[in-house]
Amino acid sequence: MSFAAKLLKWYHENGRDLPWRTTQDPYIIWLSEIILQQTRVEQGLPYFHRFVEEFPIVTKFAEADEEKVLRLWQGLGYYSRARNMHKAAQMVQNTLGGIFPTVFSEVIRLPGVGEYTAAAIASFSANEPRAVVDGNVYRVLSRYFGVAEPINSTKGKKLFAALADDLLDKQHAGLYNQAIMDFGALQCKPKNPLCGNCVFQLECVAFREDRVEYLPVKTKGKASRSRFFHYFVVSLADKLLMAKRGEGDVWANLYEFPMLETATDMSLLELVDTEEFSTYFKAGVVLEPIGVPIKHILSHQHIYARFYRVTQAEYLKIKKSEWDYFFWEKIDTLAKHKLIFSFLERNKQLIGPKL
DNA sequence: AAGACGGGGAC
DNA sequence: GTCCCAGTCTT
Numbered sequence: 001m002s003f004a005a006k007l008l009k010w011y012h013e014n015g016r017d018l019p020w021r022t023t024q025d026p027y028i029i030w031l032s033e034i035i036l037q038q039t040r041v042e043q044g045l046p047y048f049h050r051f052v053e054e055f056p057i058v059t060k061f062a063e064a065d066e067e068k069v070l071r072l073w074q075g076l077g078y079y080s081r082a083r084n085m086h087k088a089a090q091m092v093q094n095t096l097g098g099i100f101p102t103v104f105s106e107v108i109r110l111p112g113v114g115e116y117t118a119a120a121i122a123s124f125s126a127n128e129p130r131a132v133v134d135g136n137v138y139r140v141l142s143r144y145f146g147v148a149e150p151i152n153s154t155k156g157k158k159l160f161a162a163l164a165d166d167l168l169d170k171q172h173a174g175l176y177n178q179a180i181m182d183f184g185a186l187q188c189k190p191k192n193p194l195c196g197n198c199v200f201q202l203e204c205v206a207f208r209e210d211r212v213e214y215l216p217v218k219t220k221g222k223a224s225r226s227r228f229f230h231y232f233v234v235s236l237a238d239k240l241l242m243a244k245r246g247e248g249d250v251w252a253n254l255y256e257f258p259m260l261e262t263a264t265d266m267s268l269l270e271l272v273d274t275e276e277f278s279t280y281f282k283a284g285v286v287l288e289p290i291g292v293p294i295k296h297i298l299s300h301q302h303i304y305a306r307f308y309r310v311t312q313a314e315y316l317k318i319k320k321s322e323w324d325y326f327f328w329e330k331i332d333t334l335a336k337h338k339l340i341f342s343f344l345e346r347n348k349q350l351i352g353p354k355l
Numbered sequence: 356a357a358g359a360c361g362g363g364g365a366c
Numbered sequence: 367g368t369c370c371c372a373g374t375c376t377t
Contacts (some may be wrong), residue, residue, distance in 0.1 A: 032372085033372065033373095034373095035372090036371085036372040036373095037371090037372070037373045037374075038360090038361085038362095038370090038371055038372085038373055038374090039361090039362085039363090039371065039372080039373095040363075040364070040370085040371050040372090041371090041372075042363095042364085043362075043363060043364085043371085044371095044372085075361090075362075076361075076362075077360080077361025077362045077363085078360055078361055078362085078373085078374090079360080079361080080359095080360065080374080080375075081360095081373090081374085084374085084375090111374090111375090112373095112374070112375090113374085114373060114374045114375085115373085115374090116372070116373060116374090117372085117373075117374085120372070132372075134371090134372050134373075135370070135371060135372075135373085136371090136372070137372095139370095153356090154356070177372095178372095181372055182372095184372095185371090185372080189365095190365090190369070190370060190371085191365070191366065191369085191370090192365095192366085218369090218370095221357080221358075222357080222358070222359095248359095249359090249360095250359085250360070250361080251360095251361085252360090297361095297362090298360080298361055298362080299359095299360080299361065299362085299370095300358080300359065300360070300361090301359095337361085338361075338362065
């Protein structure tokens with residue numbers, strides 16, 4: 001039996017029952033695929049349901065404002081996905097007459113849709129013979145063929161893409177693609193794969209050579225850096241001052257408190273002595289530490305955040321245009337990043353709802 | 356070719 | 367702590 005035939009048999013008996021598998025609507029499939037980029041199924045599931053509920057058709061998505069989309073996305077991470085989705089929906093609405101494309105060469109033009117996602121949409125919605133290559137596929141193929149070429153090298157990516165194309169069951173492209181990803185997620189797992197009852201035991205090179213735990217190979221990236229954030233909780237009557245982050249850094253376009261970043265960790269005493277601080281506040285302002293410092297870990301940086309309450313808003317020197325005071329109820333509807341909304345959650349009794 | 360971009364779960 | 371997750375975009 002061929003690889004594909006065995007795989008499809010395995011899938012028939014062990015495949016997951018997932019909500020986006022019951023449709024061929026390219027829009028719904030696109031929704032699920034963007035949400036699932038670098039995201040575990042269990043984590044993305046509730047977001048998928050919320051997006052389908054809120055935007056059942058692409059026209060609704062295109063009509064929404066970005067603020068609303070980001071709010072729905074809040075907490076999922078990689079927020080450029082949400083912004084690109086919004087742009088893509090508007091492209092479909094304005095230049096494709098609201099008809100979501102299913103053809104690989106057209107789908108891949110949409111912002112946020114790369115090789116993987118285009119192959120997924122084209123194969124799932126129209127059975128176009130395009131092989132998906134995601135983290136699961138890299139793992140399955142590197143083990144099955146015993147390939148030690150790093151999966152994050154240019155050479156490796158080409159090699160695995162070619163292998164995937166070779167293996168694809170072109171008659172059942174959609175089903176086959178679902179199958180190989182489920183196989184990677186459920187059976188050929190990163191840690192403790194279920195080789196004991198694997199249908200590919202006889203032909204899997206890594207299993208035969210006892211190299212399963214060393215594959216796939218991935219070269220290490222840069223070590224993560226440390227950053228030190230100082231947030232100012234500025235209240236005026238029953239409103240709170242919030243600032244929108246700019247582009248070109250983590251959490252682009254999301255709301256947080258006004259803040260200062262320093263190159264090293266600093267106490268409040270050291271902070272008030274810095275030049276930046278004096279551009280924010282007039283001399284004599286009183287700041288009160290609030291809550292506990294938070295260490296927020298991202299995959300590429302460690303952020304150490306301290307929070308200070310400022311009750312004398314009149315000591316605030318400059319007022320950037322993107323800063324604004326919001327009523328407490330409004331704060332709830334702003335798209336905030338995780339560090340801020342978990343701080344708000346933990347310190348409600350200290351700063352709100354009465355402030 | 357290398358980095359940037361989030362948050363959470365498994366070990 | 368480390369690695370990985372239905373990756374993409376920018377430099």
